Amino acid sequence: MHIKVKGAIPKGTVIVSGNKNAALPVIAASMLSRGKVVLHNIPNIVDVQLFIEFLKSIGVKVTYSPQEEKLELDYSRFKDKKVIEIREPGRLSKIRAVILLLAALVTRFEKVVFRGFFTGCSLGSRPLTVHFRNLERLGVIVKISSKGIILKRGRSGLGRNSYIYQKEQSVTATEVAMIVSMGRRVQTTIYNAACEPHVQDLALFLKSLGAVITGEGTNRLVLKPPSRFAHKVEFAIHSDHHELATFLAISSVQPGSVNVIHNLSEDFLLPFDSVFNTFGYKVVTVDIPSKEVQAIYEKNANVLPKVVAVKGGVRVSKLQRLEARSKYTVYNGGYITIKPHPWPGLPVDLLPLFVPLAAYHTEPILFHNWMYDGGLFWTLELRKAGVKVLMADPHRVLIHRGKQYRGATFEAPYIIRATIALVIFALSLKQESIILNADTIYRAHPNFIEKLNTLGVVIEKI
Secondary structure: OOEEEOOOEEEEEOOOOOHHHHHHHHHHHHHHHEEEEEEEEOOOOHHHHHHHHHHHHHOEEEEEOOOOOEEEEEOOOOEEEEEEEOOOHHHHHHOOOHHHHHHHOOOOEEEEOOOOOOOOOOOOOOOHHHHHHHHOOOOEEEEEEEEEEEEEEEEOOOEEEEEEEEOOHHHHHHHHHHHHHHHHHOOEEOOOOOOOOOHHHHHHHHHHHHOEEEOOOOHHHEEOOOOOOOOEEEEOOOEOOHHHHHHHHHHHHHOOOEEEEEEEOHHHHHHHHHHHHOOOOOEEEEEEEHHHHHHHHHHOOOOOOOOOOOOOOOEEEEEEEEEOOOOOOOOOOOOOOOOOOOOOOOOOOHHHHHHHOOOOOOOOEEEOOOOOOOOOOOHHHHHHHHEEEEEEEEEEEEOOOOOOOOOOOOOOOHHHHHHHHHHHHHOOOOOOEEEEEHHHHHHOOOOOOHHHHOOOOOOEEE
């Protein structure tokens, strides 16, 4: 899919979809159930559809309503078996999150055979070492060959407790350990665990199944499986903080007035609020009455999800200009540097969103993606429009404001948020721009183009 983008000042209200990075592990973990699981706020995106198609293919009764973002999974007639073989994974090979499905499958099957491998966004080297070590620590035998991956339950007992130390705070590796520990009925302590909002959502879902979990939101996670999983569960995931930050960034690079409705607590907004401060903005959040929310739903029923209100209330966030920049923003002899950190630091996925803002900043800004060695090469595309881009090394790029910007044709990488960043920058230009191969948008953001259209932004698929 290619898209044509015209510069515009966005105005209006959007509702944030459910967190894709919470939806996938929760859907995978639903396999622990022996009954019916009802999930709300499940975004209608490519990755979710792939998970749904796979579950249907192995005999799970699935009902999904994209408009309501409601997913029903019935495992009451799904039987455990000895072996499951995925001979032709197809598009599943394009998403790394398939490791979550394999982890869940090994809780229901003695042996899982995946004929192939899986990649994900083209961010450079992204080894799965920690993921496989977590599986082995929980008694799963892992065999990797040129033909694919085989997971097999070990015969030896694991004892009453299992302790896992992760060499890195990997989100997906943490989720893999959480799911498998439930299926193996082993109390597990994960040290150096990831604690992102979507990991916390998975912990909340496992609690709804009957698990006892302490430490969610910290890097020491203790999980105790229930003696019996709940037979019927209804659960709503939280709003996607990535999408929330995306619409705030859209509002800042072409100053407009965008209200973003979500159900996140304010502490989940602090990591990216601190970066917006660097550019002279702050995130302002207020609670809104349910009647007002309902009116917005009815007005935008064709393009916006209907379920956002979960425990914790409904909020609206928007950007507001700071009266003055912080005196600590720049220090003598250095650059402003923006880099990711493990939660509650700036998520690495959000780093690209601030590149378009840097292109308009009066001073050079250094972006340092120390996590992925291929995460910033896409910024060279901005040179086509007149942005000064200096690649210091595979992990660092210096963005400097150009003299005059023009519309251009950009080649999008297979990186979700980088493609979004190109859209954001294109919105800031006076001339029309084209973004080639922008399909990756729909791996994370349902109805993204339609939502932008409701804000007065003109984007066409070509």
